[in-house]
Amino acid sequence: MDPAALADVVRTLTALPELHSIMVLRHGHVIAEGWAAPFASDRLHELFSLSKSVTATAVGFAVADGLFDVDDLVLDLLGDRAPENPGDHLRRMRVRHLLTMTTGHDTDPSLAVFPTGGDWVGEFLRQPVEHEPGTHFVYNSAATYVLSALVQQVTGQRLLEYLRTRLFEPLGIEDATWEQSPTGVDTGGFGLSATTEDIAAIGLLYLQDGVWEGRQLLPDGWAAEATRLHVPNGDDPENDWAQGYGYQFWRCRPANSWRGDGAFGQYIVGLPEQDVVVAMTSGRQEMHEYLQVLWDRLLPGLADEPSPPTAHGDLDAAIAAMRLDPPTGEPTSPTGSRLSGRTITFPPNPGGLRSAVLEVGADHDRLTVEVGDQRIEGVVGRVDPVAGTATAGRGSPTLLRGSFRRREPEDVLVSGAWPTPDTYVLTFRFVESPFCLTATATVDGDAVTVTLSWNASFGPPTLPPIAGVAA
Incomplete structure (x- = not known):
């Protein structure tokens, strides 16, 4: 592998906002790894739908243990939670249809299933199944949840526990966590958090045929079997999401390649013909651009000829430059001193922001915010970020929820700076997730206008400006 090409890959990915980490392995060895501070090798990272590939792994173990088969009918396994008169399509739905996202639903039923707060399996089985299973591909996180529930039903263990001795401990995965449904089932299609090295190990295991x-x-x-093409899902040769689907793995454009894939750029990419695995975590809305960098810049640099030792310095420098620093500016401002301790009130708004009080200190500020029915107090670092914790659960107002946060x-690392005398920028970086919230307050006399934006979100990344008044 040409280290100059690797350096080019790292620099190009870093130039795209919000690369959090990368590991590249070839012939079973790590040839490049880096984390953009404040992310680090020992930090867990939320993986979103990359969780699906791990859920499929649990299914593989359960099938090998003889607990069920991929051709078993779903209602034969979960019929006690079925509607009273299941339709013919539901009756013909098999485990393999859950694995391949070909359950027969016309559209993704997940948004109808997950908000119910009760039995997600029962709600899934009550959704209309418009197509013959196996004939219609629809990406479907609820189907993956049903796989998780099925594994738990036949093993008596959560996915996290069932995989501990079979997968995690042999690979050296120690601290992974998994969110759970209201009924105590690991969410399956999302919710797994692990380190970059953890997901790289899983990718290498699959590349090495298990x-x-x-x-x-x-x-x-x-x-x-899990990574091969099972179903087509599009006809665009330039789209990595239209190259077909396996058992909770996507196919990619390069020949015989595959990937585990999570929202905002959580990736395991397997390139069997080149004997390469790439693991990445990130927080970018346009996540396809990361893959394009691999195809355009990594693949041409793969060569078996030795590279000169002098080329490694360029790679080291590119990795050392990986940082995600908060916005810069002056640590203090006369405007900040004038507003210090005053209550800024806001009219009703989509973010649920009711009031804010900024207390200016010698080397840090203290911020008190009322959002919905919550009162939140925290320290804001003006030179270096201040570490803290935040509650941003599913029921929280939009301001905190961001991208439907569940953990x-x-x-969170909190920073504040004055890029101009009348503009205060706050950043809240959730360092075990893809997300960073930026709040920009523009002051004009006693009028304060706040704009809230996320680097990545399932909903609108920026809320309309909120105009408030300082009392």
């Missing part, structure tokens, strides 16, 4: 340190860790043949409390 063999780890000479031992057949995955069931024989499962890696090839709480979360580690």
